[in-house]
Amino acid sequence: MLDVQSFAAGQWIAPGAGARSIASAITGEVIAQAGNDALDGQAMLGYARDVGGPALRKMTFHDRARMLKAVALYLMERKQALYDLSYDTGATLSDHKIDVDGGIGTMLVFASKGRREMPDGHVYLDGGPEQLGKTGAFMGRHICTPLQGVAVHINAFNFPVWGMLEKLAPTLLAGVPAIVKPATATCYVTEACVRMMLDSGLLPAGSVQLVSGGLGDMLDHLGCQDAVAFTGSADTALKLRGNPKLMEHSVRFASEQDSLNASVLGPDATPGTPEFDLFVKEVHREMTAKAGQKCTAIRRIMVPQAQVDAVIDAISARLGKTIIGDPRLEGTRMGALVSNSQKHDVLEKAALIGAEAERVYGDPDTVQIEGADKDAGAFVPPMLFHCADPDAAERVHDTEAFGPVSTVMPYRDLNHAVSLLNKGKGSLVASVITNDGDVAREITLGSAAFHGRLYFNNRASMGEATGHGSPLPHMVHGGPGRAGGGEELGGIRGVMHYMQRTAIQGSPDILTAIGQQWVPGAKEISDQAHPFTRSFNQIELGETFNSPSREVTLEDIETFAHFTGDTFYAHMDEEAAKANPFFPGRVAHGYLLLSFAAGLFVQPDPGPVLANTGLDNLRFMAPVAAGDSIRVRLTVKHKTPRNEEYGEVRWHVTLYNQNDDVAAEYELLTMNAYG
Incomplete structure (x- = not known):
């Protein structure tokens, strides 16, 4: 018979007083026991807050994403042992694959999304900056930072592995430690999976703990920085949600309940x-x-x-x-x-x-x-x-x-x-x-x-x-009313459940320092060599290149039109263009301006810039007619490592005309060697 243990404050704790028997779903025979009334819930919470939390928050989002991927691959190599153990839950091999493979796959999705959609830093930026003053000297934006408490995950019996991992992946990616409490009927499978993760040595101490059996009075000791995520029956959810301490401290409570789908x-x-x-x-x-x-x-x-x-x-x-x-x-x-x-x-x-x-x-x-x-x-x-x-x-x-x-x-x-x-x-x-x-x-x-x-x-x-x-980990899982009114998964949305959204306000320089992303109006560094000659590690946020001007001629406009086939009337027909409320007459193509802009800021020699991978948020804001001039301001906005060889640089690009009016604005993406 299995003694299903708990992992509390860095130690494995055997079943004790109050342990419950667990029977095989196939034979009805008792195969295990789990639970210990002497388990110290407050010590577990303290260990998570004092040891696990600081260790996770010290890591960047990318560090935590790499950790999730490594743990998932470690489990993948050992999943047969979880299959073998799961038969006594009554499940078939195809059921095991839904549970075990599905849970591992969910971790891999969050690992990938963490690297692709979150910064290699400690602050997640939720939306762009907002201009709060007349001149742009006072700005605001929303940021998300990890809760400085612990997430208590209370899971159902039907998915002892997936039910744990689908909550654990976004929690750890957010930088919050977790205490996992599986349903007792199948907790022996969860315990085996937790042992594997801890044996891997890939998780910081205190980041994951396990309660096999009852939680005792643990929920009574949660505070405003903690969160509870529950999956199970509506009746149990109602009892948990009504805990006076959870209500008193406004503890986040997410419930995913049974429903009449x-x-x-x-x-x-x-x-x-x-x-x-x-x-x-x-x-x-x-x-x-x-x-x-x-x-x-x-x-x-x-x-x-x-x-x-x-x-x-x-x-x-x-x-x-x-x-x-x-x-x-x-x-x-x-x-x-x-x-x-x-x-x-x-x-x-x-x-x-x-x-x-x-x-x-x-x-x-x-x-x-x-x-x-x-x-x-x-x-x-x-x-x-x-x-x-x-x-x-x-x-x-x-x-x-x-x-x-x-x-x-x-x-x-x-x-x-x-x-x-x-x-x-x-x-x-x-x-x-x-x-x-x-x-x-x-x-x-x-x-x-x-x-x-x-x-x-x-x-x-x-x-x-x-x-x-x-x-699926990419899409929201949850539902209104009888289904609990909560959410899980949903890509990075799921990570946000374990973070605090905060509105920050201040000067562009303050916002740049906090978010590690250059905000227009913040300090510009213009005394360096051309930024295209400097490696990913050398260039700094705010590093700026100001180009010389270039006149746009009527010959340029017509050559571009005939070369590309874009002979839209606004570029070719003076009278028709004047009749359009947006144009003073014939104007340059927007994509001609982008091409000229590249010619104005590109450093042509081989260097650390490896490739232009696209542009975002392009806006044409003022027309440019024949005889007008344009110049470019190119500023380093954000840097994100991508692999061992290169990282992504996001540049803020602004095109001005001869009157210093903004003609176009966009973000350029390049891959730069580390150097």
């Missing part, structure tokens, strides 16, 4: 279409993957009245081919629920649904289980219900049997479908299978406010779509 078969998706077959496949997968124990699983199936019988027949036929049994057997396609207590709960909830709907597939009394004792293990069959009158029903819209249970219900038209979707009072995800863009738009306008994610799929996207029930 739905899938809609579009009116165009009739039998024989690719969309109809796709819909049946999606419903089947969501009912059977993880034995339906997914917070995103399809609980309500909404189909046009005319297609109800066809949908029931098609789903039932597919379920009939699904082998249920010991997940360790090669042919098994659906394993067991996580525990017998969960089995009893699912059967009770299914009975409530059965009071309003007819069960059309799946009998728990007669189900055949391959290679295991159905009474000893936590096995239930997929159960499909049909609710003929979903408007009068209540339980099908507010009761979630957290297992392989789903209900088919008819809709009359799209307005009715939207009404049924919204009767769930908030969900993590709703899917719509349709090849009709108007259907997708109407459902979006009517129902998006009730869902954290809307997933559309059809013949065009089905080859790449990841599925109704797959939260």
